Amino acid sequence: MGTNLTKQNRFDAIIIGAGACGLMCAVQAGFLGKRTLILEHNDKPGAKILISGGGRCNYTNLHTTANQFISQNQHFCKSAFAQWTVEDTITFFETYGINGAEKTLGQLFPESGKAKDVVKVFTDLCEQLDQEIRLNTKAKAITPIKDGFTVSYERNGKSNELYAPKVIMATGGLPISKLGATDFGMRTARTLGLTVTETAPALVPLTITGKQQSWYEQLSGSSIFSRVWNERASFEENILFTHWGLSGPAILQISSYWKPGESIFIDLLPNRSIVDIILQENPKQLLQTLLSGLFTKKFAEALGVYLPIQKNLASLSKADLQNIETLIHEFKVTPAGTKGYDKAEVMRGGVSTDELSSKTLESKKVPGLFFGGECVDVTGWLGGYNFQWAWASGFVIAQNI
Known part of the structure; x- marks a missing residue:
């Protein structure tokens, strides 16, 4: 199926979701010479980044270890954090003009105090690296086929499908519905026979x-x-x-x-x-x-x-x-x-860590399918930890697609 595609439709991977994990994955893939397409159902990328920390974006925490995360497997996130450290996050953002200002308890914010500066780093890099972000595009189904996947999607009321050898589910969790949160990541996992750990609102009043x-x-x-x-x-x-x-x-x-x-x-x-x-x-x-x-x-x-x-x-x-x-x-x-998912910062639970390789975040049952960020059963404390997991998981996946 891939042989007749034009360059515009030939991608090394399709990423579902232009949040923290998806954006980092696209950029890191671009650094490695791979071409990705991000499908994002919102009208702008990084919607949750933009509102995080009251619009200031607490983008990492200096004290990050596996101990600040809740998961059925406490050790699962260690490999990702070894591959992409807090220092890597700091250096990455400093390279593109964002210096961190430490607040209480190891929390790092951009000195500018503007979350939009964080999103701009990624959108600028995606443009430079020829990584496409397709907005107002809703992924509907992921179907494994020989040598890859078809991704069915809807855009401007029209249904269509794309092919890619690899698919990354960076769909986020169930908070916050007004930002377009859906259960697509978990639903896809279940459809393909993967176990999903029970979910609940977390970091919530x-x-x-x-x-x-x-x-x-x-x-x-x-x-x-x-x-x-x-x-x-x-x-x-x-x-x-x-x-x-x-x-x-x-x-x-x-x-x-x-x-x-x-x-x-x-x-x-x-x-x-x-x-x-x-x-x-x-x-x-x-x-x-x-x-x-x-x-x-x-x-x-x-x-x-x-x-x-x-x-x-x-x-x-x-x-x-x-x-x-x-x-x-x-x-x-x-x-x-x-107060439920609409007031929750994150979701607890998600795609079971038993289903994924901790080293690559690839599905053990469905080769070529990766899960990262909040839709995985790795939930951090308040204070930048969840962003560090998103960046790290996006980086790890990019190395393996």
Whole structure:
């Protein structure tokens, strides 16, 4: 089938999705003299890159190791990270004019603070390297044939198909539907007999319903540096109260390790002891005054539902102190659910790592088919980790197509 194709339709590989993984894959393939075509159903490339980090794009994290990733196989991502390191990411972007500015916890942002600069690096390189990006083009089906694949797609209301010896699924995950998120990657995997690990929203706000909801609503907008944990993980960052529950970096982080029906715990005063503070303060002081100094007046008043805030410190009983200690250091929350894929940063789960070679990211069952980025069961923490996985997986695939 490939013999009669013109140059315009002769590609070494077709990439589905012009996100971080797909764009990096196309550029790296171009460096190796290979020609790729990216099919992207949005009207512009890099839609999720453009909104990441509030439009500033936290494009990697200096502390990246396999330990910051959730997967059925914790070791799977190690090979990709050995082949494309954080230093490689930094050097790559510096080469094309983007210098990193480090924020908290190893997060790197472009000095310009503009995510569009990151996308421009890729679109410029694709143009220079003769890598085609076909926008407003929706891939419909991937069919293995002899020596390759046919890719059925729809563009401007017309159906058509292309041939390529290799296909890369860089389709992303299920967040965020307004950016055109679909389950095409997972659906294709299942159609071709590949296992997909159960998916769920990750890095997502948690909701509180029922009689407790009004307590959270009154604190909407309040932010507190806390330690949030369950039996699987622990994070120290800010939490944010909202009118529907809890958000903020520490909550987004723990959400990836939370399952419906479970509780999480919050230490509202990490690395300090509330009881020690009480015992050292002026005993005539009201508990509410003390708490207003440690938190905010609004939060101290809200704690009056649970604590005897009108008592002075001297009159607090042993039971009171125990209650205060538990509430401040082990505040228990049982979320009703999450805000779902539309508010999630990423998706947990995806194409099973058992189905892919960790060295090449090629399907073991369907030779010539590769999966990278978010549609694979490799989910990073908040703070640039998922971008590092996207860049690394795109690079790895490019070396093997």
